Amino acid sequence: MTDQTYAIKPLYDEHTEEVMEIFNHYIETGFSAYFDQPVPCMFFARPREMSRGYPTVVAVSPESAGVGFALLHAYHSAPIFNRTAETTYFIHPEHTHKGLGKLMLERLIGECADIGVDNLVARIFLAEQGQPGIPHQKRVCGVGSAGRGRKKVRQGS
Secondary structure (H helix, E strand, O other), X not given: OOOOOOEEEEOXXXXXXXXXXXXXXXXXXXOOOOOOOOOOHHHHHHHHHHOOOOOEEEEEOOOOOEEEEEEEEEOXXXXXXXXXXXXXXXXXXXXXXXXXXXXXXXHHHHHHHHHOOOEEEEOOOOOHHHOOHHHHHHHHHOOOOOOOOOOOOOOOO
C-alpha cells in the first residue's frame, strides 16, 4: 500500500548526497548498480548527464529526505531506438514495499509522451533482498517481462 505522505519531485543536484547513499548501498549489497566498489558523490554527474533531456525524479519522505530516485535515459544510440528509453531506479531499503517504485515509475511513464518515448526498458534484479521486482510492477503498472537472464557460473578446469 502506498503511503500518501511521500512526494515525487524532480531530481536536482541538491539530492546528490542522499541519492549516492542509496546507490552505494546497492553497490555494497548486490549487483544491480553494476559497480563493485562505492563511488564518490561526484559520480552523480554521470547519470545526470546521461539523463539530460529525460525526466528524473526523487521520492521524498514525510521528513523531507530523499529516499528513492528514478531516471530515464537513452536506451541505445542507434536511430531505430530514438523512441525507446531505459529506466533506472533505486529505493532506500527502509522505504521499500511502500509503493514508491510504482509512484516513480508512473510519473516517468506519464512524462514519456512529452519527450517522444513510447517504449520503456527496465533491467530489474529480482534476487536482491527478496524484493518483488518485475512481478509486482507488472501487476501495478502494466509492465511486461520480455526476457530473463540466468545466473551462470563457469566451473574451473
